[in-house]
Structures are given as C-alpha cells and as structure tokens.
Amino acid sequence: MSNEVVVKVRGVTKRFGDRVIFENISLDVHKSEVVAIIGPSGVGKSTFIRCINHLHSFDEGTIDVQGFRLVGGQSPSKAELQALHNSVGMVFQTFNLFPHLTVLDNIVLAPMQVKKQARQQAIDRAMHLLAMVGLQNRANTFPKRLSGGEQQRVAICRALAMEPEIMLFDEPTSMLDPELVGDVLEFIQRLARTGMTMVLVTHEMMFAKEVADTVVVMADHGIAEMGPAREVLESPRTERARSFLRRVLNPVGSPREPNLVANGGDDR
C-alpha cells in the first residue's frame, strides 16, 4: 500500500427520509490498501460502500474517488458518473449476474458497450479472467446453471473486465454455502496480492484479519473503531468494537475473550 489516497471520505452523512443511517464518516483508502468494514447487521455498511460509487446519494460531506468529487446533496453529471463507474468495480452479496446472458456475455457486455472494445478483444480478456478462476469451460453457460460460488467468481470477473482501479465488495460470501466460500475468498485474496485497492464489507473475521490492512468497525451511526486489521480484531480499544467482536466470534455466548478465537490466522 502506498501513500497515495484514492478514496477520501470526509464528513459523510446519509439519511433515508428523516432517519439517519450514519453521520460524519471520514476515511482514507490508499492505493493498494485493503479495507474491511465490519459491524452489526443494519448498521449501514452496504449503504456506505454504495455511496462510494454513487449507487446511493448522500446528504452531507464529500467523497473523492480517483480525483472525482461527489458532494452531499448534489447530483454528479452523467460524464462524472461514467468516469466514476469506469474506475470503481462492485461485487454484490447476491451476485446479480444478468440471467438472460451467458457467462461470457455477462463479462463482455460492459467492455463492449461502455469502453467500445471490439468483441474479440473483450472475449479474449474475459476468457483470460475466467481461466484465472478455472471457469473457462463454463463461458457459454447461463448463470442459473452455476453454483453460487461459481456465480460470484463470474461476477468478480465481470467487474474486473472493466479494469477498475478500486473494487468494492458487499459481503461477497454471505449468500454462499460454507463449502463454496473458500474459492471466492481465495480469488479475492489473490486480487489483493496483485495490488488491487479494495473496500470489503465482510463477516469473515479470519479472512479480514488475513487479507485486510485496515479494519473499520461501524456501530451507532458511525465508525466505532478503525486501525490495522490485527490490532482492531485482536485487541479492540473501544467497548462498541469489543462487544461486537465478542458477539460474532462467540455467537453461542461462551465466556471466552475474542482474541483467543481470532488468533488462528497465520502471518501474511
């Protein structure tokens, strides 16, 4: 990770109607940094990362992404949004592959429509990406025929085909059967090693500890704690973070300390 800040969030507040989802969030994401966002369900993690690529607007503050500035309460121009979406890829909890298109057509659609790539060039790149996850022989299948884990890997390929600078992941494995989680996480980890900048909402604490540089704990309409992954996960300083980690790491409520459970991951 370098010193260059590629996502700069300052004082961002988001409301749905009168309801405040989060308030005054500030955060820097550096080039090649992996930021994991954790926190209880409903706290606004998804809403927050959707603000970064403007799937949601926000009410106050600013978000600078790769030199483009989103301002609370203002709508960016079409050209600005286009540029934003060109440099930020997103992977969803529910995969959201286009069911009427084959795996290959899912991947080549945006490069051809948005970047005006020639079909053959787009196909070459798509096949290269599919080969990275061992799915090159599924190129002409429809998404419905794939397992959840395969669909999610295709969805990651689809985002990567646009050659983004930053990738956003919203709980990429929480809809998967446990035995399918590994392949997807492994792909994301490989991506992290190539230096991809990533913001990742996850409930996989071990994965966060292994792959993330920084962990952000969201609670009570804001960021409760933020810091180096290992520190935050093993010895959280705030009570909010501690109580959240105690609950996720010890769902059945045995009286162990969180760090005893979180100590499993090996050094990178």
Place this chain on the structure above:
Amino acid sequence: MALGRMSRIRPLSTVSTVFIEVVRSIPVLVILFLVYYSLGQIGIKLTGMAAAIVGLGAFYATLYAEVFRAGILGVDNGQREAAIALGLSHRDVLRKIILPEAFFSILPNATNQLSNLIKDTSLVFTIGVADLMFQAQSASAVTFEPMDMFLLAGVIYFLFYLILSKVLARWELNVQRSRS
C-alpha cells in the same frame, strides 16, 4: 405507454397514467359503443371496422401497457444496480438488461391477453361488423336454428383459441428452455 407512465417527465407520466386508468376501468363493450356511436355524434364518423379496431386497440394497448409496466418493475433492482455499477448508460441499462429481462415475465401475461383479445372480438358484432357472432346471428335468421349456429360459433372460437394458445405455449417453452 408503459415507459411513459414510469417516465420522470411529469406531464408525460400523468397523461399516460390517466389514459391507462380511465380506459382500463371501462368495459370493452362500452368503449366500443363510445367509439362507434358517441364519436359519431361529435362528428367523427367511423365505419364499424374502424371503430372496432380503434376501440379494441385502445383497450388492449392499455392492458398491454400495464403488463409491460409490471414486467419492467418486476426486474430485480439488483440487476439495475449491477448494470449501473458497470458504467452502462441509462439507455443501455434499459435496452440490454431491463427490457430483455422483463420480456420473460411479460410473455405469459401478454399471450393471455392476446387470447382475451380474440374472444373480445365477439363483442364487435354489437356494432355491426361481420365477425363470427354476427355471421352466426344472420345464419340463424335464415335457418331458424339459432342455438346450433351460436354453438357452432362457439366451437370455432374455441378451436381458434386452442390453436393459438398451443402455438404461444410452445413459443414460451422454447424461450424458457433457452434460459435454463
């Protein structure tokens, strides 16, 4: 019309909505009479055939508009978001994602409506166009066996409907098969 109703352009969406709701709430028969007789009174004289086409056309256009609207709104919002996140323009999102996907949910509904349309052509005889029921009525006047003639008309409608619905069902099946 479906796109009009969902349009962000206010006057367009209001006009579409009002037109759809009004026409949809009136029975087809009344619409046919309105088009044939009432328009005639204010000086727009239509032949029976033209009135039938305009009347049934308006009614089914609005029904289809609603079928399309339901289909379009029925597309999972995640599809829209994924397409936007990939940088597709609104036009491409509609053209490449929403409409093709809506098509699959629209198809069964749309073919149902087509069958209804065929049956509703029988109403047209009330304004004197020579459709099947009208022929049956005149035939019965000659043969004095009205029941037989109406029965025959019913059978012919049924056969026509049966053939059409089989054709449409096969088409639907093919479409579905191509997706799974």
